[in-house]
Amino acid sequence: MKRHFRELSVAAALAVALLALVVFAPGFYQLQPLLSLLARESPTIVVACGVALVIISRQIDISVGSQFAVCSVCAGLLAAMGWPLPAVLMAAVLLGATLGALNGALIAGLRLPSIVVTLAAMVTLREALRWLRQGRFVDLPENLQWLGLGQMTGQFALIGCAVLLLTAMAWAMKNLAVGRFIYAIGSDAEAARLAGLRPQLGTFLTFVFMGALTGLAAMMNVVQSPQVDPKSGTGLELKVIAAVVVGGVAITGGRGNLWGVFAGLLLLGCISPALTHLRVDAYWEKAIQGVIILLAVVADGLRSRKTNR
Amino acid sequence: MADFLLRLSDATKSFGAVRALNGVSFELRAREVHALLGENGAGKSTLIRILTGAHQPDRGHLEIRGQTIRHLSPATAHQLGIACIYQQPTLFPELTVAENLALRLEPVSVTRRVNWRARREHATALLKRVGAVISPDAEIRSLSMPEQQLVEIAGAIGAGARIVIMDEPTASLTSKEQHLLFEVVRELRASGVGVIYISHRLEDIFQLADRVTVLRDGESVGTNQVDDLTEAELIRMMVGREVSQFYPPGEGQPGNPVLSVRRLGCAVTGVREVTLEVRAGEIVGLAGLVGAGRTELARAIFGLTPADSGEIFLQARRVTMRSPQEAVALGIAYVPEDRRRHGVILEMSVAHNLTMAIHRRLFPRAWLRLKAEERLAENFIQQLAIRTDGPSAPVSSLSGGNQQKVSLGRWLATKPKLLILDEPTQGVDVGAKSEIHRIIRELARKGMAVLMISSDLPEVLGMSDRIAVMRAGTIAAILPG
Amino acid sequence: MPKANNWKTRIGGHETVLLAVLIAEWFYFNSVGPRFGSLDNSHDILRHSVEIGLLALALTPIILTGGIDLSLGSLLGLCAIVFGKLWRDAFLPIPIAAGCTLGVGALAGALNALLITKLRLPPLIVTLGTYSLFRGLAEAITRGLDTFTNFPAWFLFLGQEHWWGLPAQALIFLGVAAAFWVLVHRTTCGRSFRAIGFSPEGARYAGLPVERRVALVYMLAGLTAALAAIIYTARVGQAKADAGTGYELFAITAVVLGGTSIFGGVGSVHGTLLGVAAIAVLSNGLVHARQPREVAGMLTGLLLILALSGSALPRLLAGWPRKPTRTPSANST
Structure with missing residues (x-):
């Protein structure tokens, strides 16, 4: 109970927000728009899982948005060339893993600070994409959309996929040795080394895995529309990091879990529709998001001050 | 002469211009508490770091349980049954006591499933053996320094360590906690473990140790049975001169x-x-x-x-x-x-x-x-x-x-x-x-x-x-x- | 300055290399694009690099203290909006509106400083929060569509005309750069920034006012971002909520490219200026070489990784570094 105080308080905030919407904006609870909202956010959930892992291991990745865009566009191009869906999916995941491996090699191999490496990767990838595509959208073949399942089923499939992945990863982080190693590395890399783990290798693999998840998320994004926007994923990194931090993952590593991240993501995700339904200007979304991030870190700061004494 | 657990001969280690260890030899038998004594900077911590694989000596020969070891890494030290309890515990502050113990004790295998109940029970048992009243679910960062030390000792015991190194373990303990610790150390000795015990405090050494090796300025002054020495002789070995006249x-x-x-x-x-x-x-x-x-x-x-x-x-x-x-x-x-x-x-x-x-x-x-x-x-x-x-x-x-x-x-x-x-x-x-x-x-x-x-x-x-x-x-x- | 100092000679080397790269860039583009070397074009380069340059200058002392500020680009946007709003809707004369804008910038910097020093929160995540907050406020104030235009001609002079043969804003920039150079290299403050960057605890034990110095760099950064906002408005002739989007990234790139260590302690203002120049010349020159704009951004990112790897290699070869032994009072990163 006490150990999950942080996650529970985010969940409570989410519950309050959802209840408030019941009272003030019942229009929010309509199946189709809600389903669309969740389907649109399901790639974000997948990316958030990856970024949460990276932050738990005491690193950060701000290039996920660009990786996401690169994977989306490549997946789109391959699909347009007539590759079958499973092959496209494999390619997207592999490409993501490769991009993650590049970051990981620089960070774990050369021991460069992750913030700067991924900053550079973010700019480089985004600009390369803009250069190659010149803003042109990729037109997708008909049968790709909604995995060829029809909108409603497709949406359910995507949401199901995201939730399944989240559940599996949350379980693995708690119950598989590999998950605990990530916590150990993030908590104290030197202690991890003394305990016989290999923190640098762990860091590298975490980035690779995160890249693969980004590739998967990109695929989940591609199938939702008839075209691929080369600008997709802009600002995704901040949205995801915000959710991870709000969800109680310590930016200093070693602490937090994926259910908290999920709650944080939903909390931030319901700002915008809530604003619309409450007839508040939607342009307040970013400001509110900023305030929520600051509140979360301030709360963490005050709490850790107390426990450290 | 039979059962040497560990034998280091002629070890030398320099850091830049500073020679921290110079041709030091050291041996540890089973069933003994071997005290390592020396002033600050005499080379004690360097010696420990070599024995735990944290540093590699520039020169020297290391033999553990009859086996010649060329390159000792922290992982192999771990496998060979060497455990070290540092002055400042190396634990994972954000993780619980049970998990800290488990990370040290369970084999490193990536896909293995974690059994939380077994972890907790094991931790409770180990903590009980060192007489610690600590919840296995407490996060390390919420524990005091002596409590963290007890967790380290519990870990060493749990690992079935054959060689336990203790670096100034009593430095921050109250006399009651100290007493308890001595009991734990004696129990370890009785069970066949060799303990390397580093301390400043002469009374600890006279109470606990069987043999003592004194280091001074990176060199070994000598190894003696504790019973053969008086406190004054020990101080002279440490300081290397008559005390009063130099001030x-x-x-x-x-x-x-x-x-x-x-x-x-x-x-x-x-x-x-x-x-x-x-x-x-x-x-x-x-x-x-x-x-x-x-x-x-x-x-x-x-x-x-x-x-x-x-x-x-x-x-x-x-x-x-x-x-x-x-x-x-x-x-x-x-x-x-x-x-x-x-x-x-x-x-x-x-x-x-x-x-x-x-x-x-x-x-x-x-x-x-x-x-x-x-x-x-x-x-x-x-x-x-x-x-x-x-x-x-x-x-x-x-x-x-x-x-x-x-x-x-x-x-x-x-x-x-x-x-x-x-x-x-x-x-x-x-x-x-x-x-x-x-x-x-x-x-x-x-x-x-x-x-x-x-x-x-x-x-x-x-x-x-x-x-x-x-x-x-x-x-x-x-x-x- | 005394010589035979490890990190200083290394930095000296870094800056020399950067200068060489800059000169090579200049000659290359000059040979490729005939108009590149013209005076007009030089003015163009200057004009377009002032705002990012200002942010990079402000970031230098922050990174020297081992911190980071991601919120400066957003703050530029917020300040531009505040400035426009005060002038058009509050009917303040431009000088007063500008003064108030600078005040807002300093206050925003003070918010960062407060959270970082008083609550001891990591700067990365604090400024990520304010990054979102400041941009969000700008969008909320303008409801995303309002822009402020029709500024009087004498104000636009600041961003579009010449003064003593140089773009007007370049003179302001040079003044600010000189001020930052003096602050970092010739005052005790600058010395404290380095000390804090190398070892915040060590600086505290030496009796240096660590919190006050850290607060100072973030507030100065806020102030400078506000100045950049005013110049931006004068150059573009319009204030809108998305002003300065992504500038923080280019500014950080310029600082790190200029040889300032992201770990703190090592770095220089002239290095940062060279970094800004290298990026500005690159992006302008590529346009003259008929390369698309995006190539410049791409090359900048690659250059940053290259510069970092170069600085990491000697450390790696020297067997760097075990994490220092932890103590009970050790704080977050």
Whole structure:
């Protein structure tokens, strides 16, 4: 109970927000728009899982948005060339893993600070994409959309996929040795080394895995529309990091879990529709998001001050 | 001669210009507590780091349980049954006790499923064996230092370690916890384990150890049965000379009180009801165990962790010290214990370090005067005989003793009324040590009030005009020097 | 300055290399694009690099203290909006509106400083929060569509005309750069920034006012971002909520490219200026070489990684570095 105080308080905030919407904006609870909202956010959930892992291991990745865009566009191009869906999916995941491996090699191999490496990767990838595509959208073949399942089923499939992945990863982080190693590395890399783990290798693999998840998320994004926007994923990194931090993952590593991240993501995700339904200007979304991030870190700061004494 | 658990011969290790170990040999049998004794900087921690695989020796031969080991990594050390309990535990602060133990005890395999219930039960059992009352679900960062140490010991026991290294384990324990720890160590010995026990404290060694090896200046002075030695002989082996004659004598009458604290307390750090006076021209030694609150008292006087009760008087004027800046402005100087982290900034130059505490005086209106700075630095380099390539050499290129002189010089430059020294000769070679002693005595002779914290008993006895003994956060006794 | 100093000589080397790269860039583009070397084009380069340059200058002391500020680009946007709003809707004369804008910038910097020093929160995550907050406020104030235009000609002069043969804003920039150079290299403040960057605890034990110095660099950064906002408005002739989007990234790139260590302690203002120049010349020159704009961004990112790897290699070869032993009071990163 006490150990999950942080996650529970985010969940409570989410519950309050959802209840408030019941009272003030019942229009929010309509199946189709809600389903669309969740389907649109399901790639974000997948990316958030990856970024949460990276932050738990005491690193950060701000290039996920660009990786996401690169994977989306490549997946789109391959699909347009007539590759079958499973092959496209494999390619997207592999490409993501490769991009993650590049970051990981620089960070774990050369021991460069992750913030700067991924900053550079973010700019480089985004600009390369803009250069190659010149803003042109990729037109997708008909049968790709909604995995060829029809909108409603497709949406359910995507949401199901995201939730399944989240559940599996949350379980693995708690119950598989590999998950605990990530916590150990993030908590104290030197202690991890003394305990016989290999923190640098762990860091590298975490980035690779995160890249693969980004590739998967990109695929989940591609199938939702008839075209691929080369600008997709802009600002995704901040949205995801915000959710991870709000969800109680310590930016200093070693602490937090994926259910908290999920709650944080939903909390931030319901700002915008809530604003619309409450007839508040939607342009307040970013400001509110900023305030929520600051509140979360301030709360963490005050709490850790107390426990450290 | 049969069952040697560990045998290290002729080990040498240098860090840059400093030779930390020079041809040291060391052996450990099963069923023995082998004490490793030496002053600070004698090479004890380097030796331990070699035995745990954290450092590789430049030269030397290592044999563990009859097996020659060419390259000892932390992982192989672990496999070979070597466990080390450091002074400062290496645990995962964000994780629970049960998990910390498990990460150490369970085999490293990536896909294995974690059995939380078994982890917790195992942890509970191990904690019980070391007599610790700690919840297995507590996060490490919420535990006190001795509690963390007990978790480490529990881990070593759980790992079925054949060789247990304990680095100053009693440093921060209360006498009751100490007693418990000794029991645990004896039990380990009885079960066939070899224990390497590092300590400053002679009484620990006489109570617990079977044999003792003394290190001095990176070399082994010798290995003896503890029963064959008297305390005085042991001290002589450690220090390498007769104690009293090497300290410059004090002279004259001390002047008026410079610092006087009354019933000073600081709840966060456990300092309570300290009443103490330091007069001009006097060296007051502050003795006591590590963890008795000596550094904490100094930190309170210097404003690093401001006191929350009691009074501080400086030359009969009541003052409050809320930050180091205020303390410096009032003429207090503090040469901290941890030289590398607090005493100097290693990456910066000798000159920059020397002038760091006198920015206001040397650089009026915040404008750097580099010529004046260099002159002043050269002056101090000469005065304190700091061996360096010049004022612009980074402090990291200096040896420990010379780094300490820079740390000291920084504060002498402030021309303080009160100088607080925290372990001023820790990790300093013998030559620099006696130079530092001479400098301190000279300062006192010129009328400075000196408060000197030291765990080095001969140093306290030799240097102090009066000695205040601290225990459990307060002054237990004041003795003439 | 005294010589024979490890990190100083290394930095000296870094800056020389950067200068060489800059000169090579200049000659190359000059040979490729005939108009590149013209005076007009030089002015163009200057004009377009002032705002990012200002942010990079402000970031230099922050990174020297081992911190980071991601919120400066957003703050530029917020300040531009505040400035426009005060002038158009509150009917303040431009000088007063500008003064108030600078005040807002400093206050925003103070918010960062407060959270970082008083609550000891990591700068990365604090400024990530304010990054979102400041941009969000700008969008909320303008409801995403309002823009402020029709500024008087004498104000636009600041961003579009010449003064003593140089673009007007370049003179302001040079003044600010000189001020930052003096602050970092010639005052005790600058010395403290380095000390804090190398070892915050060590600086505290030396009696340096660590919190005040850290607060100072973030507030100065806020102030500078506000100035950049005013210049931006004058150059573009319009204030809108998305002003300065992504500038923080280019500014950080310029600082790190200029040889300032992201770990703190090492770095220089002239290095930062060279970094800004290298990026500005690159992006302008590529346009003259008929390369698409995006190539410049891409190359900048690659250059940053290259510069970092170069600085990491000697450390790696020297067997760097075990994490220092932890102590009970050790704080967050």
